[in-house]
Amino acid sequence: MSAGISFVGAGPGATDLITVRGARRIGEADVVLWSPSIIDAGWVRENTKPGAELIDLARHGDDEVVEVYRRAVRDKLAVVRLFAGDPATWGGLRAQLDICARIGLPADVVAGVSPLSAAAVSAGVALVEPDYADSVIMAGQEAVGMPDLAQIKEYAQFGTTMAVLLPAARAAELADALRAGGYDDATPVLAAYKVSWPDEIVARTTIGELVATVKQHKLWRHTLFLIGGAVRAGRARSVSGETTRRPENAARWSRTRSRSSWRAEVKRPVAAPEKPEAEPEPPQQRVTVVAEPTRKPVPAKTAAAASTPAKSVTAQAKKTSAKTTAAKKQPAKTTAKKTTRAQPQRARRSS
Incomplete structure (x- = not known):
C-alpha cells in the first residue's frame, strides 16, 4: 500500500x-x-x-x-x-x-x-418486491446524528420500504412520525440491533407494537428499523420464542398506499379485470364450420360438381395414355401386315 x-x-x-x-x-x-x-x-x-x-x-x-x-x-x-x-x-x-x-x-x-443488507438477509426478507415496495428510503446515520422526524413523515407518504437508524429510546417518536405520514399500526417493522455480532437482536413487530417490542428486548442504543410491506415475511434467527406473523392487512395497506404514488398510474390499466372477459373473442368455431363441408362429400351431385376440374385432368391423362399405347402397338401392326402378305407368295411357289 x-x-x-x-x-x-x-x-x-x-x-x-x-x-x-x-x-x-x-x-x-x-x-x-x-x-x-x-x-x-x-x-x-x-x-x-x-x-x-x-x-x-x-x-x-x-x-x-x-x-x-x-x-x-x-x-x-x-x-x-x-x-x-x-x-x-x-x-x-x-x-x-x-x-x-x-x-x-x-x-x-x-x-x-451495508448493515441494511445484513439486517434484511438475517431476517430472510428482500428490501424491494414488486407487489410491496419498488424502492428503499434511508434516513439517519450514527455519525451524522438523529434523523429529522419531519422528513420521515414526508417519506412515509410514498408507502415504500424505509430504513431508519436512530436510538431505540426514541421509538415512540418514530412511530408517531410514521403514523402521521400515512402508515397504519399494522405496518410490519423489523428492529435490528448489532447485526452480525454475537449479541445481535433482530425482532419482528409492527408500528402499533414497536414501543413494547423495544422495551421487551431492552433496546435503547442506535438500532436500524426497517419499515414497510417488503419486510412482512421471514423469521428472525436470533430471538428465541418470538412468533413471526404477517399482519393481515399488510398487503391491503401497501396497495392502498401505492394509490397515492406514481406507481398507481402504471398499475391501474394493467390491473383492469376486463381482459379475461375479452379472451373468448377468437372464435375457433370458424375452423370447424369451414372444415365440415369438406368432410361431407357424400352426395353425388355435390361430388360431381366438385370433381369437374378432376375430370378434365383425368380425361387428359387418358388421352395421353391412349396415344402412348397406340404408339407402342404401331410396330406390331406393320409386322402383322408383312406376315399376311408373305403367306400367299409362299403358297404360290409351292403349287
Whole structure:
C-alpha cells in the first residue's frame, strides 16, 4: 500500500464480512483509525502489521484526526480509516475526501457490506418486491446524528420500504412520525440491533407494537428499523420464542398506499379485470364450420360438381395414355401386315 489514506467499510460488525480488499489494506497500513463499536478490537490487533499505530476514534476529536492526515502527508504513511458498514452510505464521506484533497493526501474508498443488507438477509426478507415496495428510503446515520422526524413523515407518504437508524429510546417518536405520514399500526417493522455480532437482536413487530417490542428486548442504543410491506415475511434467527406473523392487512395497506404514488398510474390499466372477459373473442368455431363441408362429400351431385376440374385432368391423362399405347402397338401392326402378305407368295411357289 502506497502513502495515502483508504476509507474502508468494515461491514456490519462480523470480521468475516470485511471484504478481501479491505482486510488487505488494514494489514498493510502504518496507521489504523477505528472504533471498538465498529469491529472487534482483537481482530484489528491480530490483522495489522507489527508496529502499526492504532488510534481509537472515540477518544480523538476531528481536529486531532486531521493532524494525523497531515502527519501522513509529511511522513509518507499509509493510513486506513474504518467505517461501519459501507462508507458510501455515510453522510460525512464527502467532507473527509475534501479535507484530504486540500492537504494533498491521496485517498480512495473501499466498499463494505451495508448493515441494511445484513439486517434484511438475517431476517430472510428482500428490501424491494414488486407487489410491496419498488424502492428503499434511508434516513439517519450514527455519525451524522438523529434523523429529522419531519422528513420521515414526508417519506412515509410514498408507502415504500424505509430504513431508519436512530436510538431505540426514541421509538415512540418514530412511530408517531410514521403514523402521521400515512402508515397504519399494522405496518410490519423489523428492529435490528448489532447485526452480525454475537449479541445481535433482530425482532419482528409492527408500528402499533414497536414501543413494547423495544422495551421487551431492552433496546435503547442506535438500532436500524426497517419499515414497510417488503419486510412482512421471514423469521428472525436470533430471538428465541418470538412468533413471526404477517399482519393481515399488510398487503391491503401497501396497495392502498401505492394509490397515492406514481406507481398507481402504471398499475391501474394493467390491473383492469376486463381482459379475461375479452379472451373468448377468437372464435375457433370458424375452423370447424369451414372444415365440415369438406368432410361431407357424400352426395353425388355435390361430388360431381366438385370433381369437374378432376375430370378434365383425368380425361387428359387418358388421352395421353391412349396415344402412348397406340404408339407402342404401331410396330406390331406393320409386322402383322408383312406376315399376311408373305403367306400367299409362299403358297404360290409351292403349287
